[in-house]
Amino acid sequence: MSKKLLLGIIVVLLITNIASLLFWNQEEKRVISEDEDTQINSTEPVASIAGEEITYQQWMDALRTGHGEKELKTMIDKEVVEQLAEEEKIEIDEKIIQRDIAFLHTMQGVMTEEESSKEEEGWREDIIYRYQLEQLLTADMSIPEDELQSYYDSYGDQYNFSSSVQLSHIVVDDFETAEKVVSELDEGASFELLAREYSTDEETKNNGGYLGSIYTSSQFLPNSYEEVALEMEDHSYSEPFRAESGVAVIYLHRNLPSIEFTYEEIKPYMESELAMQELEQNLTADPLWEQVDVEWIYGE
Structure with missing residues (x-):
């Protein structure tokens, strides 16, 4: 049996097993697991973040490429970060985005123009999310100016991209x-x-x-x-x-082409990076959930 055929069978079985855990009951609700008493009404949102809803269909679409709880949490994390970043007016410099996209391209193999364009869409979303999350997590921290300047003098070149x-x-x-x-x-x-x-x-x-x-x-x-x-x-x-x-x-x-940054251009990103090192925590949106009204089917 070829690897491609075997992979296809595994994918079909995975989707089938997930689907078998979901069925209509008399109240037109879906049971997500035979071992848990969590029920879902497909006509109602599965999560609400400060009034912005994630629909059942959006979640089901995400299920095709991942696992329910993990995918739903990822969707919520992104919505939480997007909302808080908008409130705090945190925008990521296009130059930073292009620099990171350039780095990612150097790690890829051959792609067609269409494939490259599609990949860049996903990269852009991930890059913006990561930097916004980093700045939100370190919003209450401040790195002394002399420390920032000293760090830039020593390591500033690492933020540039060589052609x-x-x-x-x-x-x-x-x-x-x-x-x-x-x-x-x-x-x-x-x-x-x-x-x-x-x-x-x-x-x-x-x-x-x-x-x-x-x-x-x-x-x-x-x-x-x-x-x-x-x-x-x-x-x-x-x-x-x-x-x-x-x-x-x-x-x-x-x-x-090469992309180079002045001290002032890279300073906000360098500061949040150093602040994250001081916090010694993972880059996760979990601490931000307390700042917005998040309700989801897996708990508070």
């Missing part, structure tokens, strides 16, 4: 072969498959020519690659050019 390029390449012996590769690309051939067929780089050809995300300051990025890549659009391939190991055609998945 990087995410590349694949095909290396061949001569321009004639390289032109043939480009001709096939123009006709819609897969860069990955052509790399497997033509590339002389044994280290990357079996991986479709993928080099990964490389900082432009890295010694592992040939100068010729950087010069060509910085003139290209994301998700495009180059014309053939002379490289150190032959004639190359590169594919630029993504160009990520």
